[in-house]
Amino acid sequence: MRLIEMSQRHRSPSIRMINLVDILLNLLIFFIASTTFRLAKQEQTAVKLTLPEARSAEAIGKTEIPRLRITVAPDNQVYLDQNPVTLATLEKALKAAHTKNVNTLLELSADKGASYGTVVGIVDAARLAGIRDITAFTKKTVSSTPAH
Numbered sequence: 703m704r705l706i707e708m709s710q711r712h713r714s715p716s717i718r719m720i721n722l723v724d725i726l727l728n729l730l731i732f733f734i735a736s737t738t739f740r741l742a743k744q745e746q747t748a749v750k751l752t753l754p755e756a757r758s759a760e761a762i763g764k765t766e767i768p769r770l771r772i773t774v775a776p777d778n779q780v781y782l783d784q785n786p787v788t789l790a791t792l793e794k795a796l797k798a799a800h801t802k803n804v805n806t807l808l809e810l811s812a813d814k815g816a817s818y819g820t821v822v823g824i825v826d827a828a829r830l831a832g833i834r835d836i837t838a839f840t841k842k843t844v845s846s847t848p849a850h
Contacts (some may be wrong), residue, residue: 797830
């Protein structure tokens with residue numbers, strides 16, 4: 703039994719296209735399956751926060767209302783729509799937004815390590831500006847006991 707036939711001519715090496723297509727399709731499926739997808743509507747915050755937890759936390763509504771987002775970092779730095787502000791300039795900015803649109807909603811995200819006085823100062827500035835609708839962002843806790 704001969705392993706190599708002498709009568710056969712030497713063929714030049716070639717790549718079989720069917721095998722190559724199979725490998726490329728497998729790679730494509732792998733990369734599609736392992737990619738993380740993000741929704742376009744998710745907003746990235748400039749500050750890394752650890753939100754406090756609340757059992758009554760709700761999802762944001764789907765109505766289109768003019769919104770202002772205020773973020774309080776763990777070091778008590780205040781951001782208005784990702785721009786750093788002080789409490790004095792915050793009140794002026796909130797008054798300008800309220801005169802522009804009376805139905806402005808204030809979204810407040812404060813780190814749980816942030817000072818309570820800073821949060822009270824923000825709420826006070828919003829009330830002085832005429833904004834009454836304030837939403838505080840929290841993280842929903844998983845309750846181990848059923849609610850009564």
